[in-house]
Amino acid sequence: MSDLPATERAIRASETQPLFTLSADRGWIQRFQLAGTDLRGGVKLWRLAWSLAFSDIRLRYRGSALGPFWLTLSTAIMIGAMAFLYADLFHTDIHTYLPYLTVSIILWNYLNMLVSDGCTCFSQVESMIRGIRMPFTVHAARSVIRNTIILAHNIIVVVAVFAIMGVSMSLYSLWAIPGFLLWLIDAFAMSILFGAFCARFRDVPQIIMSVMQIAFFVTPIMWYASLLEKHPEGELLIRFNPFYYLLEIVRGPLLGTPMTLDMVWKALIVSGVLILVATVGFARTRGRIAYWV
């Protein structure tokens, strides 16, 4: 009988996963520890999350001539059609409205997809969860990365619109980068929270998507926040709208509209609350996800 081939010996050294213990639920300290282990494991497997996300995109467009650039094209067509109609309806100048609408719609679509994919990030990969022990955070990261790749394709539309409309950019626009990083963290937190919750309660994704639909209309995306200035009741829509602050910290710098410190604080508070709820929620549900999916 042959011994193990030489290659196996070589491969053997690469992976280490020496000790593993798992016990029944022992309360919050253990829950947070396990959630922390899960997160660290997920960070270590970033390349796996990345290539899973990439293959998702590749598979979705396998055999199509334009591939993922269909996303770019359909976004461009939608924005082009909407911009002229709404600029006329709102009596605004197309040169300021089109860039505004482009950035807003693309960011909103990104957010909307993050939420809808976040809801299914665990229930979609049921067979993987039940087949192999893998940090749950990998699945959440996969959903965030996948949608960020889609966003990257849509940035072409922003660049084109800015060029055509002659929008001037300054170094101030770079403030969009920290804002965007905050989005990524929020998106990840939201995915682990909603993913677990939606795996348990299968009606929740539908409810969340209906809420997102309403949020689309009550958030300044197609219309300017300044439209509400003379309507005190209407202003409440923005004041208590977390989406508004999050949108504004990325959109404001890109469009060159001044950002107040107040806005930044509110975006940070919204994110802080989300991250806190997500951490507690994920720690509580993590051990049960495999039973729920």
Next chain:
Amino acid sequence: MTYLTAFGLSVAFPLYHSDNRSLKKTVLGRASGRFAKDDRQRLVVQALRDISFTMRSGDRLGLVGSNGSGKTTLLRTLSGIYQPASGSLSMEGRLTSLLDPGQGMNLDLTGWENIRLRGYFLGMGKADIARLEADVEDFSELGQFLDLPVRNYSSGMVVRLAFAMATAVHPEILIMDEWILAGDAGFMDKAKHRVEAMVRHADILVLASHQAGILAQWCSRLIWLDQGRVRAEGSPMEVLAQYLPPQQFEEIEKTKSLLATNPVF
């Protein structure tokens, strides 16, 4: 030192989506006490109840039991997929589990792409992934099929690929469900050699199967699971004597004595 210890493991599956009162009553009336209520009054199926054992290097444990006796659930729990409802699990050693042929594989991706994903999962660098690819290609003998999406494979080919990927990175603890025995005779032989080589290097194997012959040959210890409980435990022949109908057991004994005169190991 490689070891695997299960201490008082119990697993209960909540029945969330069958929350029908009349169904609940029928089910509760028929089933012999496997349906229970947990502390929050939810209907649950007791899949595993108070399972304890210890395995050390070189131990090869076989699991027998009728369908639904909890074999696969136990394998999943040992793999760390289900957090037990009570009890604990501790182990040292790199673990690989072969639970479903398609597990962790994306069926729309090609064989090569799946091998690469596995490499990333194992945290490998480029050079290691290249070695993994070479090893899996060599062992699975799938040749040009590796360029096709796994969806187009026959079930035997999926088994080959999955087995080759799982065992290419020499696991210290290998957990296998019975589907692995679905390969053709030639492949089975190869697979057996690989598992035997692995076990000879003082590692741990847990195998669930309905094929008594394989269990008698591969395992050093058997556990008979019945309704989620350990019904009997001991050397393969002892447990099989209780588990199998008498004629089947005699056949196994005959082959076993033949093997004893011509040892494979």
